[in-house]
Structures are given as structure tokens and as C-alpha cells.
Amino acid sequence: MPGRIMRAKRDPLEHPAKPMYALGLEGSANKFGAGVVQHNPDGTVEIRSNIRHTYITPPGEGFQPGDTAKHHKEWALQVVRAAVKQSGMNVEDMDCICYTKGPGMGAPLQTTALVARTLATMYDKPLIGVNHCVGHIEMGRVITGASNPVVLYVSGGNTQVIAYSQQRYRIFGETLDIAVGNCLDRFARVIGLPNDPAPGYNIEQWAKRGKRLLTIPYSTKGMDIALGGVLAQTEAYTRDSRFRTTQTAGKASKALKKAAEKAAEKAAALASSSTSSLSSMRTNGSSTPSTAKNGDSSKANGNGTEEGEEEDIITPEDLCFSLQETLFAMLVEITERAMAHIGSKEVLIVGGVGSNQRLQDMMGIMARERGGIVFATDERFCIDNGIMIAHAGLLSYRMGFETPIDKSTCTQRFRTDEVLVKWRA
Secondary structure (H helix, E strand, C coil), rough: CCCCEEEECCCCCCCCCCCCEEEEEEECCCEEEEEEEECCCCCCCEEEEEEEEEECCCCCCCCHHHHHHHHHHHHHHHHHHHHHHHCCHHHCCCEEEEEEEECCCCCCCCHHHHHHHHHHHHHCEEEEEEEEHHHHHHHHHHHHCCCCEEEEEEEEEEEEEEECCCEEEEEEEECCCCCHHHHHHHHHHHHCCCCCHHHHHHHHHHHHHCCCEEEECCCCCEEECCCHHHHHHHHHHHCCCCCCCCCHHHHHHHHHHHHHHHHHHHHHHHHHHHHHHHHHHHHHHCCCCCCCCCCCCCEECCCCCCCHHHCEECCHHHHHHHHHHHHHHHHHHHHHHHHHHHCCCEEEEEEEHHCCCHHHHHHHHHHHHCCCCECCCCCCHCCCCHHHHHHHHHHHHCCCCCCCHHCCCCCCCCCCCHHHCCCCC
């Protein structure tokens, strides 16, 4: 959505003499996005357009690199045209064309780079390769106005705690195996949640209905975390004899309710029978009343079921709740350590998982206890998009950086701390 946003005050860049424009292309995973950004002489940043299309697979399936690249090829022209049209400009008006160099999935990255090279060659525009992670950070900074925060970068392919120092985004901690977004996506496939609009979003909604916090490994390793065991244990619960799908759990609940009603009727009948017997015995002068036989009555609770039977059902909602709470608690812990280390009172959450409201709430509780504040954005800017590539690319271009066509490669492994952040002090 177009809008005008104040640029972070601490940016050392000189204001451009005239408005500058960049077209950014993002396609590192299952989304192909294009966006146009404008840097103004007064130091503000204006979002002219933000268009993307997501490759969605059937429930229980992930997205393969080849299929994802095919999706990007099919949608690239339509998405770019829509972004340029929404911006009210032409490709000829752009100062540069920016694309995601990495990290990401190989085949989709190659497709995105090919589209960017084609546009740059056709319209004779400078080409700028952008680090995907730095794009997220710079977009988050400009949208929220965070000056020098600890950054929690959480997405499908990356999980990092980052802080800026000496023109580099330094990685304080990260995942030792799979990323938090990948962990959530894989569990969503296990329990058959749909991929539309996103597996992580659907887990977030189901977690709101969870009632039990189950025991799941809590695996922080200093400033790092490991999520493989967390995922394995959560998956193991789906093979537990207590596990019920939403449908079977509902049936079990109805059965328990019916059993409770029958037990109540039986108890009432027994009470009535006992009263009649006692009255009869008193009339006959008997001193020892007869006892009705009910061998199961001592084992039954007020609902006519064995103690704890109803409470010992594990539902998919319980697992979503437990997985989220455990993962996010780990992320909050390592983020707090980074804040303490650098003395910062600001946290910026970026990446697709960063739009999760529960994560933002948990991080907010921690930050407030430290007298700090959390900065976060909604899905327009957290989830992969073209404008974050356009913005970071235009910052690089204004500092004199350009990617020659013969060097316009892409890489699946492009570390956040490899980028020289020349536009910051």
C-alpha cells in the first residue's frame, strides 16, 4: 500500500538532490514480489507499490525448488507489470533494478536474477544484487523508525539474532539446524493444515484454541537454538494413544458427555432406590440397611468417567499451542541476552514469522520488563516482498554500489554479516 514514512534519523546518507526510484524483485522462496520505492530529497521514503504472488501447495506438501521456479516464471511478468502500474510510473523512470542475490532456494533465486538482468539490459539500468536478510532489516527500520535495535530475524529459512556494529550486521545467535519458520511449516504438514494463506498463520490460529501446555524440549545453546528435537517431540505426540484429531476429539467429547448423563441418571435412580430401601427397613425394624452393588462407582468421578480421562486427550490445537509457546520462549531468551550484551532497549522483529501476534506479545512482555520497546510490522512488510529489496538496493546504489551484469549471480548461502553496510555510520 503506498504511503510516506520517515527515514530513520541515524542514517548518515546525504539526502538525494532529486527523488530517486528503484524497482525491487524478490523470489528467494515461494513468493514472487515486485515493488517500487522512492527516496525523497527531504529524507522520507515513499512506497509506491507492493505486489506479490504466492505459490501454494496442497495440504501436507511443501514447495520444491523446481516447481517454485516454474511458478515464478509464470507470474513474473504479471507481477512486475502490476507493480509498475500501481506505482504510476514506468520502468524507464527507475534509477536502478534490484534483485535478491541470496540467501534462498537455488532455482527460484536464479529465475528472479534472470528477470532482473533482462529488465536491466532492456532498459539500460544499473543492476543491484541485495542480501535478502539485510532487505528485511532495512525495511523494518524504515517502517518502524527503530534507531539501533537488536534484530530478531525469523523466517522460513532463517533464524538469527542480530546487532549492528562497524558497518556490519553482526550475528549474535542463530539456529543450529532448521529455521523456526521451517519448523512450523513442517509440523503444519504433519497435522494436515492447509498452506493457504500460510502454514505458520494457520498454526497461530489453531494455537489460540489450545488448552494444554505439553512437555517439549527447550533447546537453547548459549546464544543459539536447536529446533530439530523440538519438532521431533511435537511430531511424536501425534502418534501418542491420547492424540485425537479435531474430529475424533469432538466425538470423544460427545461420548463423554453422554456417559456423564447416563451416570447422573443412574446415580439418581440409585439414590431413590436406597431411600426406599432404608424407609422399608426402618418400618421392619431392621438395623442394617442393604447396600446396592455397583462395583464401578468407587472408580468413577462426577462425570461417570475415570478420573482424568477427559483431560488426558491431546488435540492438534494443544500441539500448536505448545509448539508456539516453546519456540517463542527460546527466541525471547536469546534476544534478551543480546539486549543485555549491547545495552539496547529496542527490539525489531523481521521476517515472515515476525508477523505472529503471539511472538510480538511475548517479546513485548520481556522488553517492557527491561524498560524497552518492541518494533514490529504486519504481513505487508514482514513477509517477503519486493519493496524491501528495492529499498535496500537503492541505499546501496546511492553509496556507489552496482552489480555488473557478468557478476549478477545468486547464492543460496549469503550470510547477513558478509554485507558492508556503507549507508550506516
